[in-house]
Amino acid sequence: MPLASRYRAEPAFTHGQAAATGVLLCNLGTPDEPTPAAVRRYLREFLSDPRVVEIPRAVWLPLLHTVILPRRSSRSAAKYASIWTPEGSPLKVWTERQARLLQGWLGEAGHRVKVRYAMRYGNPSIASQLDALKAEGATRILVIMAYPQYSGTTTASVIDEVNAWAGGIRNVPELRFVRGYHDEPGYIEALASRIGGYWRQNGPPDHFLMSFHGVPQRTLHLGDPYHCECRKTARLLAGRLGLAEGDYTVSFQSRFGRAKWLEPYTEPTLRALAGKGLERVDVACPGFTSDCLETLEEIAQEGRDAFLTAGGKDFRYIPCLNAEPAWIRAFGEITARHLAGWPTQAAPDAQAQERTRQAAAALGATR
Ligand SMILES: C=CC1=C(C)c2cc3[nH]c(cc4nc(cc5[nH]c(cc1n2)c(C)c5CCC(=O)O)C(CCC(=O)O)=C4C)c(C)c3C=C
Numbered sequence: 513m514p515l516a517s518r519y520r521a522e523p524a525f526t527h528g529q530a531a532a533t534g535v536l537l538c539n540l541g542t543p544d545e546p547t548p549a550a551v552r553r554y555l556r557e558f559l560s561d562p563r564v565v566e567i568p569r570a571v572w573l574p575l576l577h578t579v580i581l582p583r584r585s586s587r588s589a590a591k592y593a594s595i596w597t598p599e600g601s602p603l604k605v606w607t608e609r610q611a612r613l614l615q616g617w618l619g620e621a622g623h624r625v626k627v628r629y630a631m632r633y634g635n636p637s638i639a640s641q642l643d644a645l646k647a648e649g650a651t652r653i654l655v656i657m658a659y660p661q662y663s664g665t666t667t668a669s670v671i672d673e674v675n676a677w678a679g680g681i682r683n684v685p686e687l688r689f690v691r692g693y694h695d696e697p698g699y700i701e702a703l704a705s706r707i708g709g710y711w712r713q714n715g716p717p718d719h720f721l722m723s724f725h726g727v728p729q730r731t732l733h734l735g736d737p738y739h740c741e742c743r744k745t746a747r748l749l750a751g752r753l754g755l756a757e758g759d760y761t762v763s764f765q766s767r768f769g770r771a772k773w774l775e776p777y778t779e780p781t782l783r784a785l786a787g788k789g790l791e792r793v794d795v796a797c798p799g800f801t802s803d804c805l806e807t808l809e810e811i812a813q814e815g816r817d818a819f820l821t822a823g824g825k826d827f828r829y830i831p832c833l834n835a836e837p838a839w840i841r842a843f844g845e846i847t848a849r850h851l852a853g854w855p856t857q858a859a860p861d862a863q864a865q866e867r868t869r870q871a872a873a874a875l876g877a878t879r
């Protein structure tokens with residue numbers, strides 16, 4: 513009788529294979545479809561993560577299942593439907609494209625690595641893409657997140673998930689994590705090029721608002737560096753754009769639940785700016801490297817309505833970095849720097865291996 517193993521099945525014989533290096537770009541995740549059922553599946557996984565909601569499980573899980581999921585799934589599905597594209601959810605479309613462009617950039621820079629992308633919640637899952645990299649021969653994997661600012665709610669949750677995967681296999685690859693890049697000159701430069709370029713084409717605004725995703729205020733007092741990192745990104749970006757202190761505001765969006773989140777909140781800030789008589793406000797979301805529900809619906813639609821209803825005249829949303837060439841270059845450079853010291857050899861090519869095996873067998877047959 514075979515011995516039971518506590519590990520999942522994995523490619524068994526890798527000796528003699530070229531050791532490959534993998535890069536996994538992780539983003540938050542998004543529903544598979546803009547339907548209440550698919551949104552519910554996604555929210556259930558997301559909001560059950562103890563890194564995201566720190567309320568004791570015994571209190572939170574019954575509330576989540578009886579109140580939050582039934583109410584929020586259909587409301588959020590309608591919002592997702594308003595931003596959905598023929599190719600799918602914007603977050604997934606941009607993340608997939610960024611991974612492809614990152615692969616191209618690293619290849620041109622001479623790094624032979626396999627780049628894949630994964631979602632912390634939903635598909636493609638982190639475990640499925642780590643399995644795929646491993647099946648492609650990866651013995652070293654660099655994990656980089658779509659989040660420039662570190663937060664226990666996002667970055668650490670990806671790290672948890674990667675480590676949970678490693679706990680389920682026998683032959684664990686060497687793992688590295690890029691913890692964040694909120695003050696990397698290339699990231700700041702790419703943002704400045706995106707926003708400065710927009711102003712050169714369309715003229716500057718009366719005021720510039722940088723809106724970051726919020727987190728519960730309590731996490732700041734418990735040591736989460738997220739708030740400080742957002743403020744630093746904003747300060748560096750404002751400096752690079754040549755803005756004076758009164759020219760811009762930093763705010764936090766997407767509050768969830770009744771607890772206090774990081775302040776000031778974005779929507780009341782937009783109303784206050786309109787109330788001060790500032791007619792043209794531009795909003796960017798530097799903490800999101802790709803457009804998603806939180807930027808396209810919450811800012812570009814709801815934020816615009818709030819500002820115009822409060823008497824503002826001209827609201828302009830400046831899109832995220834997405835596939836901006838300066839960002840792909842900066843992202844490539846950050847990734848390459850974290851690959852340093854790893855020989856980035858070619859990933860084994862299954863067809864080439866088969867040809868070699870057949871050639872070896874043929875040689876053996878003639879001897
Ligand atoms: C419940 C608490 C939440 C915390 C804490 C939180 C932190 C956090 N989130 C992002 C980035 C994104 N969040 C997105 C959507 C989203 N966020 C929450 C809740 C929390 N986020 C919910 C419930 C949702 C789903 C949509 C909804 O029902 O409102 C997204 C967009 C995903 C998409 O599909 O487009 C992103 C991106 C960060 C960076 C962060 C902490 C730093």
Ligand SMILES: [Fe+2]
Pocket residue numbers: 725766
């Ligand atoms: Fe969120």
Ligand SMILES: [Fe+2]
Pocket residue numbers: 766805806810
């Ligand atoms: Fe939101």
